[in-house]
Amino acid sequence: MPPRQQPRSIARELALLSISQIKTSPSKLAEQDLEDLMLGAVRTLTSEVQDILETASAETKRGEERLLSSATRSNDLDSAKLMVSDAIKLTQKAINRLGTAIEIPEFVQLSNQEKVKEYAIAIIAAVKENRQYIEQYIEEVLVxxxxxxLPKIDQDILRISVAEMLYLELPIRVAIDEAVELAKRYSDDEGFRFINGVLRKVSDRIKKEKLPVNP
Incomplete structure (x- = not known):
């Protein structure tokens, strides 16, 4: 079974995408509906798509202006081509995000819904209840x-992974692997490598401090 179809992987992705939209206090999170989590995830992706498309539009406009003034300057022509190329890449990224937003209800339906909801809420609660300590723990290994x-999505991936290590008894190596997979899906090459490096340092610190978590 592909990782994304496993209930906990789906729950983790759902938590990542909905955590910024869920304003409920940790004590009331258990009452949160699965539909609310999905709506929060779709809203997060929709907002990101809008931001990406605005950036792509601005790059396209800049590239067009540079092309119009590049008749006698080859440097301007090269930079204009680069801007247009960046705009195309950003537009493709936006299209991929829209595809993910459309898939969310389906991939939740394909799994055990109650398990997805329970674990997504457990992740969100762990992050919200222990946010200050989690962030301090991450900050102390950043050099x-x-x-x-960091980009907001990268911040949340780190928070979720550390929360799973420290509070949800997820084995460290699994937490890191799952975080890297999320980063590959929602961040970029630099982002997932950075996240992997940070979490390796977190892992080393946990082992050094001999905290009661799974290896």
């Missing part, structure tokens, strides 16, 4: 960097 400077 010359700050969590707040």
């Amino acid at each position: 010359a960097w700050q969590l707040s400077r």
Whole structure:
């Protein structure tokens, strides 16, 4: 079975995409409907698509303006081509995000819904209840960097992975692998490599401190 079709993998993805949209207090999260989680996930992806398309539009406009003024300057022509190429890549990314948004209800339906809901809520609750400690834990392994400077999706992937290690008894190696898979789907090459590196350092620290978590 592909990882994404497993209930916990789907729940993890659902938690990642809906966590910023769910405003319910941790004590009331158990009452959250699965439909609310899916709606939150779709809203997150829709917002991201809008941002991506706005950036792509701006790049296209800049490229067009550069092309119009590049008749006698080859450097301008090369930069214009690069801008248009970037705009095309961004548009493709937006299309992929739309495809993911459309798939969310289906891939939740294909799995055990109650298991998906329970684990997604467990992840969200663990992050919300322990956010300050989780962020401090991540910050302390970052070298010359700050969590707040990372893309929001990368921040949430890190928070979820550390929460699963520390509070949900997910084996460290599984938590890292799952986080990397999420990063490959929602971040970029640089992002998933960075996330992998940070979580390896978190793993080393957990082992050094001999915290009671699964290896």
